[in-house]
Amino acid sequence: MLNFLKSKRSATSAKERLQLVLIHDRTDLAPAELDALKDDLLAVISRYVEIETEQVRIRLEGDGRSQRLVADIPLRSKTRRRSG
Amino acid sequence: MGAQVVTITSGKGGVGKTTAVANLAVALAADGARVVCIDADIGLRNLDVVMGLENRIVYDLVDVIEGRCRLRQAMIRDKRLPELYLIPAAQTRDKSAVSPSDMIRLCEELRNDVDWILIDSPAGIERGFKNAIAPADQVLVITNPEVSAVRDADRVIGILEAEGKGTPSLIINRLNQTMVKHGDMLSAEDVLDLLAIKLIGIVPEDDQVIVATNRGVPVALDHKSRAGQAFRDIARRLKGEQVPFMNLEAGSSLWERIIRLGRK
Numbered sequence: 083m084l085n086f087l088k089s090k091r092s093a094t095s096a097k098e099r100l101q102l103v104l105i106h107d108r109t110d111l112a113p114a115e116l117d118a119l120k121d122d123l124l125a126v127i128s129r130y131v132e133i134e135t136e137q138v139r140i141r142l143e144g145d146g147r148s149q150r151l152v153a154d155i156p157l158r159s160k161t162r163r164r165s166g
Numbered sequence: 167m168g169a170q171v172v173t174i175t176s177g178k179g180g181v182g183k184t185t186a187v188a189n190l191a192v193a194l195a196a197d198g199a200r201v202v203c204i205d206a207d208i209g210l211r212n213l214d215v216v217m218g219l220e221n222r223i224v225y226d227l228v229d230v231i232e233g234r235c236r237l238r239q240a241m242i243r244d245k246r247l248p249e250l251y252l253i254p255a256a257q258t259r260d261k262s263a264v265s266p267s268d269m270i271r272l273c274e275e276l277r278n279d280v281d282w283i284l285i286d287s288p289a290g291i292e293r294g295f296k297n298a299i300a301p302a303d304q305v306l307v308i309t310n311p312e313v314s315a316v317r318d319a320d321r322v323i324g325i326l327e328a329e330g331k332g333t334p335s336l337i338i339n340r341l342n343q344t345m346v347k348h349g350d351m352l353s354a355e356d357v358l359d360l361l362a363i364k365l366i367g368i369v370p371e372d373d374q375v376i377v378a379t380n381r382g383v384p385v386a387l388d389h390k391s392r393a394g395q396a397f398r399d400i401a402r403r404l405k406g407e408q409v410p411f412m413n414l415e416a417g418s419s420l421w422e423r424i425i426r427l428g429r430k
């Protein structure tokens with residue numbers, strides 16, 4: 083069992099790698115560009131509210147043949163901001 | 167009414183476009199339909215040898231388009247099936263000798279006289295591909311269960327959608343069930359999951375395809391071959407028949423996916 087987990091089946095690698103490649107091919111967005119997009123997005127939002135930076139999750143998700151940019155951006159609560 | 171124009175394309179080379187066109191043509195014609203295949207791979211003519219018709223060629227696609235012969239003169243009649251014809255590609259010219267509007271005009275001329283026009287696209291996404299898809303009512307994308315073939319198929323599907331050709335149907339060719347079972351080949355379900363389009367057929371890897379090609383007798387005429395059976399099933403699905411997918415031990419989840427994708 084452990085052995086099985088260690089050496090992942092090649093078909094599984096193929097599928098996982100393709101999943102990522104296809105999302106980037108379809109959106110024409112390289113991984114580095116996606117990182118820049120995330121930084122810009124957070125910078126804009128930070129102009130209005132405070133963000134819990136460590137908990138931010140932004141990623142591209144495939145849904146059939148369409149992709150969506152999914153962002154989960156927790157905001158720092160007002161009370162904590164005052165007390166902090 | 168008029169013919170249905172079906173183009174088979176792939177992005178990546180060597181995945182089985184020509185083999186599929188020859189076999190679907192034979193399967194449809196064996197069923198009594200009038201079929202014309204067009205080899206749109208200018209400069210790399212191959213459909214003639216796969217169909218075993220290489221010795222009968224006088225005129226080709228470019229001769230028709232440039233007016234050196236009438237359309238009928240470039241239609242080579244098959245040896246075995248009376249209502250099957252091939253319009254061969256020119257061998258000594260390049261893709262720029264043909265334009266998408268030439269292909270549309272040619273198919274319009276053929277449309278009233280036949281039931282099916284099958285077009286063998288060259289690999290790639292350039293001029294030859296554009297020529298091949300221009301007259302298509304329906305496009306079939308063929309791929310192998312392998313990383314680069316699937317990636318290229320995805321690119322082609324994206325281009326077809328962007329060009330307003332609608333979403334094509336998928337043929338998965340050369341599936342090796344033993345390798346899938348050992349986890350060393352993408353399964354049909356994996357490929358469907360990744361490409362997310364409607365499946366029209368799964369063709370197993372089959373040595374008989376090479377044997378048949380050696381002889382110039384498409385494998386769909388061989389009733390013992392599994393690949394031949396798969397191509398005949400695809401031909402029936404093209405005609406709108408509901409044909410269950412061959413048992414490739416794909417599992418029930420594949421079935422659910424096929425049904426779900428079919429509903430979209």
Ligand SMILES: Nc1ncnc2c1ncn2[C@@H]1O[C@H](COP(=O)(O)OP(=O)(O)OP(=O)(O)O)[C@@H](O)[C@H]1O
Nearest residue numbers: 179180181182183184185289340370371372375376
């Ligand atoms: N199901 C199969 N089982 C075994 N061999 C196959 C199968 N399908 C195709 N082949 C073989 O794969 C090779 C490539 O097939 P084919 O020429 O049809 O591909 P193609 O996509 O038309 O290539 P090109 O892009 O060069 O036009 C041929 O040798 C053919 O016999």
Ligand SMILES: [Mg+2]
Nearest residue numbers: 183184207212
């Ligand atoms: Mg070919």
